[in-house]
Amino acid sequence: MTLETDADPVLERTGSLTTIVREKIERMILSGEIAGGERLNENALAAQLNVSRGPLREATWSLEQAGLVQIVRNRGVFVRKISLEEALHLYDVRSGLARVAGRLVASRVTAEQIAVLTGLYEALERARETQDQAAYNEGNRRFHTRLVEYTGNNRLISYHETTEKELRLFVRRGVLGPARLRVSNREHKQILDCIAKGDDEGAATAFERHILNGKQRMLESLSPAEI
């Protein structure tokens, strides 16, 4: 059965059902539509997505390798739940990735790229000044993602993206206050300055410290009960 019966007849560049389903499930997980620890019922989900179980199962094996679900034989596939300990591990891994990213970007960045990053930094300043936590979080994600993209290292980009998605499965109730937001963005500026100067060692260290400090800020924003 083809997919032409679906609502997008113009799009020819549609992927295989497996990749489509994978992305749909990923969105459901990251948006919280499917909660952590919840089991994915193959029949129900396949029916909901209008596909058979074949492509659905293929998608789950891809998602398992990405760390978003866990497959237990004869029991089913469960949405990953990230513990505080695992979140801290992810921060440590990302600190290493960040160091590499800082070093690489500082040594190959272009003028246009610096302009883009500066724009993202300034957007963060505005979000910070208006105390818009949601905008700051989104802007922060954009800044980091763009910076890592500029390394041109696909593996680094992929790992950064994967760990970022996994980290979203760790739900923290705490929120960073204005003081910590200011420090966080000051660190962004510092990274940016090192990059603009071509100081690769400085950018590497600054970016690495930024992630490790972010881990600390996350920890301090937790309520005692969550630790």
Next chain:
Amino acid sequence: MTLETDADPVLERTGSLTTIVREKIERMILSGEIAGGERLNENALAAQLNVSRGPLREATWSLEQAGLVQIVRNRGVFVRKISLEEALHLYDVRSGLARVAGRLVASRVTAEQIAVLTGLYEALERARETQDQAAYNEGNRRFHTRLVEYTGNNRLISYHETTEKELRLFVRRGVLGPARLRVSNREHKQILDCIAKGDDEGAATAFERHILNGKQRMLESLSPAEI
């Protein structure tokens, strides 16, 4: 329902066909039985492994996420070929992972672990003295793997393992000479000393440099035609 997975290691039965097939294909790829760039014929491979195409396809989606194969829609799945550029990218990523590993291990290592690592180092010395390149390579792999294991960071361990397997898909014709082998193992000793002293910053930097130096050694061992 809770997600409690305390599988009895004794009663652990054979995994699903998907996981079995995944490991078999992985071994075939890493051993070179299936060459880089080669296509995996689903019918033929399924017949050879005595399974149907279902589990086989699920296994390939897992392998794709691990970077060992590439799936092209309507064309098939191909064994990844790692270019020199990609290999260099992998070295860079691993330098970041190594830095984290050095820092973590130095701050939590036990006496027994130091003894194990020292034993592995001494085995490397013996292999080096007898010019046994194969033994050195295998010992080197063991030393790095064990060291990273001692971080207790599963994500770090997983990425280290994955990148190591990917790097094996980059076939280099060059071989390190005795001088480079001596330097390489001297760096191992340096890492080990920092870890034993509990010098986490020193261990981090030493391990990071060791990987970056390894990248350089690999480059220098290539014939000009390969660059």
Next chain:
DNA sequence: TTGCCCTAAATTGTTAACAATAATTGTGGG
């Protein structure tokens, strides 16, 4: 020969049926 179109074979994509395992329900005995 070379280039092109058309047909047939090979191969992958998808689905549905069947088998095996786990979860649930119901029932009888204490």
Next chain:
DNA sequence: CCCACAATTATTGTTAACAATTTAGGGCAA
């Protein structure tokens, strides 16, 4: 009332058949 246990249902594991796409090859004209 509740525990043990068999029967039933629900769910996942696996396979085979069918559909769609790509690839290979042969005929034919320029």
